Amino acid sequence: MELLRYRYRVLRVLSNEGGFGRTYLAEDIDKLHELCVIKQLAPKADSSWALKKAIELFQQEAQRLQQLGEHGQIPTLIAYFEEKSYLYLVQQYIDGQNLLRELNSRRQAKASNSPYNEEDIRSLLLDLLPILKFIHERSVIHRDIKPQNIVRRQSDGKLILIDFGSSKQLTARVYSKTGTSIGSHGYSPIEQIRDGTAHPASDLFSLGATAFHLLTGISPFKLWSEHGYAWVGSWQNYLKAPVSNNFAKVLEKLLKKDIHQRYQSADEVLQDLHSKSPQLKPTSPSIFSTRDIKLQLGFTIVAGVLLLVLGQFWYKQFSFNALNPYNSQPNQALTEGQLDSMSSVMPNFYLAVTVRGYESSVISTAITPDGNTIASTNDRTVQLWSLATGQAISTLFGNNNRVNVIKISPSGQTLATGSEDSTIKLWNLGNGQEISTLTGHAASVKTLSISPDGKILASGSDDKTIKLWNLSTRELIRTINGHTQAVRAVTFSPDGKILASGSNDSSIKLWDTETGRLIHTFTSNSAKINSLAFSPNGRYLASGSDKTINIWNVETLKFARSLEGHTGEITALNFSPDGMILASSSTDKTIKIWNYITAKNIRTLAKHGDTVETFAFSKDGNILISGGADRTLRIWRRTKNN
Incomplete structure (x- = not known):
């Protein structure tokens, strides 16, 4: 195998960072085949802001390692060089596993969600705090402390702080941008995520969040995605076992949301950790004897069994499906009272996270079908980030103009983008690489839809045409003409046999997917059709235009009803996966949830500061993501009591 710089032989891939590069395990033949780690940066486009930022962070990591490598618990920089248009960073190899893997290993061994106890965490803090003191005294802020970036060295059990790619000089102000998020959601404090500023106290918050994760087995990102920063005020509620008063006060102060109430230096934390000996926090005195508790437990078990039996009987007699018009058969007649009664059990959503x-x-x-990855447009790029970890995965760049629309295939393997530059690009979601560019439209591509079987891509354009593409061969199947103005919406029916299209010419057309033949035209009184959505059973088609949503019966090919309540233009429509609700977004800054059978507005979500341009449901219907002109992405979660 060819040697890098005539001395480093790559042995295997350690990790793949998508479109920017890889990390390898290698050996240094000039040092008796000593193992080392090589990071490779692979530039793809010189003009991309994301690329420039990646190069900056890469060079920054090399500088920090050179500056801080004298510490025995920070990897040493061995070399930094460019070869064949690639940048390489060579650093000391640490034989060990990171704390997230260690946590998972302990869970399996102990069959417990919280295998670390207070003494384990105290020991961890006492090992890591001197490292933070060392880097902070040299005006360096790590900015991404989390279990994945802390490795326990196998030879001596010492903790090693790794990955200084996000580190920053204390005197500099950091402006965070989507696509190169500085820090990790849940572990990073509010001033770092919201304002882009970092201080020694910011690293201390991340250390506290890391300690909390190991102590409870609960990911801070999961809590953050559900409750924002509210979880730090109730962190003790997640403890599986009591901790000493002294230790609780330390964690409490590490996790303060307000930076001014938090520890300001590693020395302050060390002082408090050493100030008092561990003493278990007193628990509330029990007013029951052991015998009483056993009796209570017995009664609880009996009651639980009775409730289970009665609940099963109740479910069989009064199944909710009987009230759900989506699950009813076409020949079943539902009374207005039954339909109206659905309103009280309609799902509601609360705002969990705002990404700025x-x-x-x-x-x-x-959202990918597995619910793990979110995709969102950001001018000419698409940002992918993990819903599970809160970290940016990659930025897809390559379009010459704004990306108007993105769609993910049912398999979750392919992402399609339609752009202002008249092209459609296909991307591999596994590695973030561009697969192909589809050309043929003569104007901006404004809408895309992928057939349920994942075989056909439909595109609508300002050139007044619809094109059907074979996603496997990337060849054009046919061009459909019929609209007299720009096509702004296309969507496949759930069985894939019908393609619906909406246009600025105020018409909605139904096409036979296989032949391209026109089946029917619905004529709307509005100026243009902005959005279309089929109900999951294919019975209804919803269209959005000015301030009105129209429901069309696809079986009878007749108008069914209108939903009115928005005060601005409709921008997007989606049925929930279970078919219970229809949701709509608007220029009036809201998302409305409708009982589309009774035409009642059940909920209104109003947190965006400007037009809500787009939203999407997760496959299970428990998450809704929305984006808007206020330049934010918002994540909504379904309330558990519905």
Whole structure:
């Protein structure tokens, strides 16, 4: 195998960072085949802001390692060089596993969600705090402390702080941008995520969040995605076992949301950790004897069994499906009272997370079928980030103009983008690489839809045409003409046999997917059709235009009803996966949830500061993501009591 710089032989891939590069395990033949780690940066486009930022962070990591490598618990920089248009960083190899893997290993061994006890965490803090003191005294802020970036060295059990790619000089102000998020959601404090500023106290918050994760087995990102920063005020509620008063006070102060109430230096934390000996926090005195508790437990078990039996009987007699018009058969007649009674059990959503830092309006969003990855537009790029960890995965760049729409295939393997530059690009979601560019439209591509079987891509354009593409061969199947103005919406029916299209010419057309033949035309009184959505059973088609949503019966090919309540233009429509609700977004800054059978507005979500351009449901219907002209992405979660 060819040697890098005539001395480093790559042995295997350690990790893949998508479109920017890889990390390898290698050996240094000039040092008796000593193992080392090589990071490779692979530039893809010189003009991309994301690329420039990646190069900056890469060079920054080399500088920090050179500056801090004298510490025995920070990897040493061995070399930094460029070869064949690639940048390489060579650093000391640490034989060991990071704390997240260690946590998972302990869980399996102990069959417990919280295998670390207070003494384990105290020991961890006493090992890590001197490292933070060392880097902070040299005016360096790590900015991404979490279990994955702390490795326990196998030879001596010492903890090693790794990954200084996000580190920053204390005197500099950091402006965070989507696509190169500085820090990790849940572990990073509010001033770092919201304002882009970092201080020694910011690293201390991240250390506290890391300690909390190991102590409870609960990911801070999961809590953050559900409750924002509210979880830090109730962190003790998640403890599986009591901790001493002294230790609780330390964690409490590490996790303060307000930076001014938090520890300001590692020395302050060390002082408090050493100030008092561990003493278990007193628990509330029990007013029951052991015998009483056993009796209570017995009664509880009996009651639980009775409730289970009665509940099963009740479910069989009064199944909710009987009230759900989506699950009813076409020949079943539902009374208005039955339909109206659905309103009290309609799902509701609360705002869990707001992601800021976008350079322009978020005009299209999507969630992978497995619910793990969110995709959102950001001017000419698409940002992918993990819903499980809160970290940016990669930024897809390559379009010459704004990305108008994104769609993810049913398999979750392919992402399609339609752009202002008249092209459609296909991307591999596994590695973030561009697969192909589809050309043929003569004007901006404004809408896309992928057939349920994942075989056909439909595109609508300002050139007044619809094109059907074979996703496997990337060849054009046919061009459909019929609209007299720009096509703004296309969507496949759930069985894939019908393609619906909406246009600025005020018409909605139904096409036979296999032949391209026109089946029917619905004529709307509005100026243009902005959005279309089929109900999951294919019975209804919803269309959005000015301030009105129209429901069309696809079986009878007749108008069914209108939903009115928005005060601005409709921008997007989606049925929930279970078919219970229809949701709509608007220029009036809201998302409305409808009982589309009774035409009642059940909920209104109003947190965006400007036009809500786009939203999407997760496959299970428990998450809704929305983006808007306020340059934010918002994540909504379904309330558990519905």
